[in-house]
Amino acid sequence: MSSRSQEQNQSPGGLDPYLSRTLFLLLLLAASTPSAKACLVYNSGNGSSINCHPTAEPPHHLPADTVYLAVEFFNLTQLPANILQGASNLQELHLSNNRLENLSAEFLLPVPQLKVLDLTHNALSQLPAGLFQASAALHTLVLKENCLEVLRALWLNGLKALAYLDLSGNRLQMLPPGLLANLTALQILDLGDNQLEVLPSDLLRGPLRLERLHLESNRLRVLGGDLLAPQPGLRYLFLQNNSLATVAAGAFQGLKELDMLDLSDNLLTSVPTGLWASLGQPARAMKEGFDISSNPWVCDKNLDDLYRWLVANNDTMFSRKDTLCAGPEDMKGRVLLEVARSQ
Numbered sequence: 001m002s003s004r005s006q007e008q009n010q011s012p013g014g015l016d017p018y019l020s021r022t023l024f025l026l027l028l029l030a031a032s033t034p035s036a037k038a039c040l041v042y043n044s045g046n047g048s049s050i051n052c053h054p055t056a057e058p059p060h061h062l063p064a065d066t067v068y069l070a071v072e073f074f075n076l077t078q079l080p081a082n083i084l085q086g087a088s089n090l091q092e093l094h095l096s097n098n099r100l101e102n103l104s105a106e107f108l109l110p111v112p113q114l115k116v117l118d119l120t121h122n123a124l125s126q127l128p129a130g131l132f133q134a135s136a137a138l139h140t141l142v143l144k145e146n147c148l149e150v151l152r153a154l155w156l157n158g159l160k161a162l163a164y165l166d167l168s169g170n171r172l173q174m175l176p177p178g179l180l181a182n183l184t185a186l187q188i189l190d191l192g193d194n195q196l197e198v199l200p201s202d203l204l205r206g207p208l209r210l211e212r213l214h215l216e217s218n219r220l221r222v223l224g225g226d227l228l229a230p231q232p233g234l235r236y237l238f239l240q241n242n243s244l245a246t247v248a249a250g251a252f253q254g255l256k257e258l259d260m261l262d263l264s265d266n267l268l269t270s271v272p273t274g275l276w277a278s279l280g281q282p283a284r285a286m287k288e289g290f291d292i293s294s295n296p297w298v299c300d301k302n303l304d305d306l307y308r309w310l311v312a313n314n315d316t317m318f319s320r321k322d323t324l325c326a327g328p329e330d331m332k333g334r335v336l337l338e339v340a341r342s343q
């Protein structure tokens, strides 16, 4: 079949297929231009969900039945005044990718049923005390990628139901004592990608059952014996990409259910005897695995305890080929697990 007869076969109406598709798209654009400034509204059985992205106009009033509002990617430095007034059923509020620098203490008063607040990628350097005084239903609070350098325990007052707190990607250098003292429902805490050098030893006193703790990509140098003790149910612990050179012998002692540990990318040359006793085999498998790669391990007798533990837990070890001896001289570059097996 020649290519010409193929073309003829494909356009029975005589109109070139490319041209007809272009016309269709133009019609579609013309039809949608008048409504391009409105937000998308979707009515679920429970109420209205409102999605606003550029180039729509951010809303100034919300229907009283609004349960979900997203106003994202506008680079807004301020929200329309009283935007939440009258939307007392609001459950989720997504304000990511704006440039909000502050919020008023009264901002959330109209929405006591709010469950999710996402403020990812704004410019918040502080929060007003009392912001969450009426937020007893808030379950998820995301403050990731803002400009927080300090936190105050008062800012978090009222968050009785908070299960997920994400403070990652800020500029936190230290945390105040008692920060989480009243957050009894907290399950996931993300403090990753900050500038933390030390943590208050009481940090984890308060939550009754933390499951996941993110401390990766900070500047921690020491892991003390007290920090993790209040959280026997912790299952995931992320400590990679810090400057840890010292881990206290009892640091993991209180952990009874750890399924995953990441200690990669630190400055560990050795670890104290007994550190691993409560983790992994023989007590129970560390189901999701562990990573101790990219540390300058000094493979001498001081690692005997670690060697035994590694062999017993070899099947859940990540990055084996990157878990190497950095010393002493004659051991440089050896694979730690192989050294352990040869003991």
Ligand SMILES: *[C@@H]1O[C@H](CO)[C@@H](O)[C@H](O)[C@H]1NC(C)=O
Pocket (backbone or CB within 6 Å): 044, 045, 046
């Ligand atoms: C509606 O509300 C019920 C009960 O709160 C909830 O289980 C369900 O997921 C909601 N549906 C939608 C579409 O939001």
Ligand SMILES: *[C@@H]1O[C@H](CO)[C@@H](O)[C@H](O)[C@H]1NC(C)=O
Pocket (backbone or CB within 6 Å): 054, 073, 074, 075
């Ligand atoms: C927001 O800022 C980003 C980064 O400067 C830019 O790429 C984007 O186009 C801006 N969006 C709006 C809606 O102004």
Ligand SMILES: *[C@@H]1O[C@H](CO)[C@@H](O)[C@H](O)[C@H]1NC(C)=O
Pocket (backbone or CB within 6 Å): 101, 102, 103, 104
């Ligand atoms: C945010 O801060 C600016 C400058 O300090 C102030 O003028 C404004 O009223 C504040 N806005 C809110 C909502 O607190």
Ligand SMILES: *[C@@H]1O[C@H](CO)[C@@H](O)[C@H](O)[C@H]1NC(C)=O
Pocket (backbone or CB within 6 Å): 153, 154, 156, 157, 178, 179, 181, 182
């Ligand atoms: C914890 O809550 C109590 C009672 O509401 C309050 O008095 C106290 O200041 C709170 N503590 C912190 C550290 O927020």
Ligand SMILES: *[C@@H]1O[C@H](CO)[C@@H](O)[C@H](O)[C@H]1NC(C)=O
Pocket (backbone or CB within 6 Å): 193, 194, 217, 218, 219, 241
């Ligand atoms: C490690 O942490 C530093 C900040 O401490 C960060 O800039 C870098 O991206 C992190 N590296 C990885 C691989 O996450």
Ligand SMILES: *[C@@H]1O[C@H](CO)[C@@H](O)[C@H](O)[C@H]1NC(C)=O
Pocket (backbone or CB within 6 Å): 281, 311, 312, 313, 314, 315, 341
């Ligand atoms: C690797 O771990 C498995 C499961 O814990 C264990 O049975 C086995 O003996 C270990 N292998 C070596 C070579 O030690």
